[in-house]
Amino acid sequence: MTSLTTSKSPTAGGTSSAPRGRRRPLSFERISFFAVFLGLPLALYIYLVVSPIIQAFYYSLTSWSGYDANPAFVGLANYQALIHDDLFWTALRNNAILAVVLPTITIVLALALATLVTVGGSARGQTRGISGGGFYRVVSFFPYAIPAIVTGILWQQVYSPQGGLLNGFLDAIGLHNLKNTPWLGDPNLALGAIIVVIVWSFVGFYMVLFVAAIKGIPAEIYEAARLDGSGRLRTAVQITVPLIRDNVSTAVVYMAILGLDAFTYMAILAPTGGPNNQALVVTQYLYSNFTQAKYGYAIAMGVVLALVTLLVSIGVLVSSRRQQVEL
Amino acid sequence: MTDVTEQNSEGSLSRIVSSGLPRRDFLRFTLVAGLATPIGLGLAGCATGGGSTGSGAPTVAGAAKSATNPFGIDPKATVDVVIFKGGYSDQYAIDAGKTYDTTWTGSGLAKVTSTTKINTELQPRFVGGNPPDVIDNSGADSISFAGIQGQVEPLDDLLEAPAIGFPGKKIKDILIPGATDPGTFDGKLLQLNYFYTVYSLWYGAKLFKDNGFTPPTTWDETMALGEAAKAKGISLFVFGGQNAASYYHEFALSMAVRQGGVDILKKLENLDSDGYTQEPVMTAFQSIEKAVKAGYFLPGGSGMIHTQAQTQFVQGKALLYPSGSWLENEMKDITGPDFAMTSLQVPALAASPKLVKGFHGAAGEPFIVPKGKNPAGGKEFLRNMLSKEAASNTSKLVKAATIVTGTVPADGFGSTALASATKIQNDGLSEVYNWRYDSFYGMGKQVVTIWNTFLSGGMTSADLAKQLQGLSDKVKADPSVKKYTVS
CATH class of the missing domain: 3.40.190.10 (Periplasmic binding protein-like II)
Structure with missing residues (x-):
């Protein structure tokens, strides 16, 4: 912000040469350029994104049932009711867990895999990944290509307490007393089981993202680190991570936002919020309020969730920006 | 490489600002231009359509009402x-x-x-x-x-x-x-x-015949059947706890009403504070609790959805399943051709139930x-x-x-399902009962969650009654919910 004031303050030597802030005349060309390349997208953005957000905020102040055209204005009553709604707080807590755990696990795994297939290979000769790295890269991307809804149904069968793949495996390796474990039906297991599913479907995508970022780091840096005697773990933590910090923080934001949403996975794997509501998330609770003709109340939840999402995103981006590394 | 990182370190916001005034004017201009365009559109595009009424007068004129045209329709209108x-x-x-x-x-x-x-x-x-x-x-x-x-x-x-x-x-x-x-x-x-739905227990007649089982008519017989089935490695019940544990809520209340008569529904329908502590309701909950404790439920039900549970049922892994008469149609693609799905009146909890032929039936x-x-x-x-x-x-x-x-x-x-359900219906129509408070007040989802915990052994029948009562109390105390009363 300081740069703003310096550029405006008069220079000590009197008249400045060729001021940077000189206006060029608004010719037809310039105006039409603005209109097409900025005005139009901005208009569309305001119409399709900003205006629905403003409308949503307005509806959150009404007792709209969802089916009439003249909703009654009730002020902040919906928000007051939210404060006293235990289920909402349960859902928000579960979202908070997801928003912390999902990015952590996904990114640590994705980073480890990305390091392996790019710089984790033989310690001799040129820096390279483990052999067959390209194959693993492609294979681990597969889950991301499956639509969330299909992933959900697939894992619902994997987790099935009667003849599911997971329990069958546990039975086969001798853990017979676990063969009927209700992974999605036990209050202590449900949320964890669903986290595994979400991590499974995203880890490949972030691995590819990190691989691309690591490929952008000059190989000399890794060679230098190796000559200085840095091991693989130390190289990953102290060389790779700081150099791809932008990608990591973007990944954190995306995964955290996913953790604050998670609707599709929950709708399949915990259709009523899971055992004891241990897997209830805000989007799901919000949706069930839609289905009970409480649109105003549901939208109020949506507004709160949007604010939380915004705060989380800003928090992550600001905190990562402060610690920028200069190469 | 070096250049890019240095620019990034400045942060995009300060870069825009530090580059001077023209950029700001540029943004201001486009903001105004952008805002001006959608204001008209924005009003027209809001979700409630700017105040048109949802319940307008009919636009099809129609003809005079008569015996052949009782509603006075316009015969040409679609x-x-x-x-x-x-x-x-x-x-x-x-x-x-x-x-x-x-x-x-x-x-x-x-x-x-x-x-x-x-x-x-x-x-x-x-x-x-x-x-x-x-x-x-x-x-x-x-x-x-x-x-x-x-x-x-x-x-x-x-x-x-x-x-x-x-x-x-x-x-x-x-x-x-x-x-x-x-x-x-x-x-x-x-x-x-x-559609007319008969709610009852269901069983596969062939499975019973093959094993020499008799469909139970009382709860004691049901428990004895559970023990006999256990010896053959079959479960008595199965439940889809993830989304359909509430089928056992229906089953329990149905048994309670059959035992205690339709009067016990009044307190439940009116959300009275002692709805679930009525004796037949408590007996029904305790009876099911005994079956849970005896291990008569197929393990893992809390992690299954209704179709997974019903698949186990039509595959003969469990003998009985409470459901509405849509069950046969719902499972027809994976039910064996000779399964012979049959409707069974809910068992009597004790001797001399108030409703001998009664059943839970609802349109x-x-x-x-x-x-x-x-x-x-x-x-x-x-x-x-x-x-x-x-x-x-x-x-x-x-x-x-x-x-x-x-x-x-x-x-x-x-x-067989339609025939047996129709028989139950024709026999018991004078004692038919139904209730709607749980669906009417939107309790379904929470009922599922509570029953799922109960059926997987995580809650006593007393806690079950208490938690269900809590749902009713909450609705009753909410002034924004319009109530109906039953007398």
Whole structure:
């Protein structure tokens, strides 16, 4: 912000040469350029994104049932009711867990895999990944290509307490007393089981993202680190991570936002919020309020969730920006 | 490489600002230009459409009412019908549309379309004041009736209209007794529930025969059966705890009512503070608790959804399953050809139950006629759907009973499930019972969660009663919820 004031303050030597802030005349060309390349997208953005957000905020102040055209204005009553709604707080807590755990696990795994297939290979000769790295890269991307809804149904069968793949495996390796474990039906297991599913479907995508970022780091840096005697773990933590910090923080934001949403996975794997509501998330609770003709109340939840999402995103981006590394 | 990182370190915001005034003017200009454009659009595009009323007057003029045209419809006007394409599919309604066209000697008069997403597709049409003339408001994505109660036509005149195919009779004379109860609100018939559901236990007759089991009639017999089945490695019950643990809520209340009589429903329906502590209700909960503790439930139910649980049932891993009579149709694709699914009256909890032949029966699948373009035509469509020919055709197609009496033959069109359910229905119609507080007040989801914990052994029957009572108390204390009373 300081740069703003310096550029405006008069220079000590009197008249400045060729001021940077000189206006060029608004010719037809310039105006039409603005209109097409900025005005139009901005208009569309305001119409399709900003205006629905403003409308949503307005509806959150009404007792709209969802089916009439003249909703009654009730002020902040919906928000007051939210404060006293235990289920909402349960859902928000579960979202908070997801928003912390999902990015952590996904990114640590994705980073480890990305390091392996790019710089984790033989310690001799040129820096390279483990052999067959390209194959693993492609294979681990597969889950991301499956639509969330299909992933959900697939894992619902994997987790099935009667003849599911997971329990069958546990039975086969001798853990017979676990063969009927209700992974999605036990209050202590449900949320964890669903986290595994979400991590499974995203880890490949972030691995590819990190691989691309690591490929952008000059190989000399890794060679230098190796000559200085840095091991693989130390190289990953102290060389790779700081150099791809932008990608990591973007990944954190995306995964955290996913953790604050998670609707599709929950709708399949915990259709009523899971055992004891241990897997209830805000989007799901919000949706069930839609289905009970409480649109105003549901939208109020949506507004709160949007604010939380915004705060989380800003928090992550600001905190990562402060610690920028200069190469 | 170096350059890029250095620029990034500045941060995009400060870079824009530090580059001076032209950029700011540029942004300001575009902001104004951008804002000016969508303001007009934005108003027109808001979700409630700028205040048009949802319940306008009908736009189809119509003719005078007469015996052959009881609602005074315009014979040339089309009727817009939207069907939920679920377990019953939509052929029965398409056929009913043909009946309508035959009655009014036209073609394409009844425009029958179907969807699985009733609410998603029709909510905007309600807000826009352009709903269809008939809606089959069913399925997971159905419209919450509380939201549209004021926007639908009362159907009481439908009951007084002449029935098609039953000479000299009115519609109200040909319906199963009590069929209109679930759709009646404050004394007005607002929903026509077309299908008649018998709620009961279900079993596979062949599985029982092969193992030498007898269908139980009392709870003691049920527990003995559970022990015998356990010896053969079969479970007594199975539940889909993830989304359908509530089927056992229905089962428990049904047993309680059979034992204690319909009077025990009053306190539950009126959300009284002692609804669940009534003795027959507690006995029912404790009985099921005994079966849970004895290990008669197929393990892992809390992690299954209803279709997974029902798959176990039709594969013979569990003997009994409580459900409505839609079960056979729902599972027909994976049920073995000789499974012989059969309906069984819920067992008596103790000696001398108040209702000997009673059963839980209810009309389901609500059809509504919104206040739209052609509500008279909508009612006329329903009248045709209730005709002898259309109702019989429906039962034949979907192997389920409609609310029209005498349209299912004794052999149930070859379905053991329909035949046995029809028998229970015909035998016990004088003692039929039903309740609607749990669905009416939207408790379904929480009932599932509570029962799931209970059936997986994580809660005592006393806690179960307490938590269910808590749901009722919460609704009762909420002044924004409109209540109904039962006396």
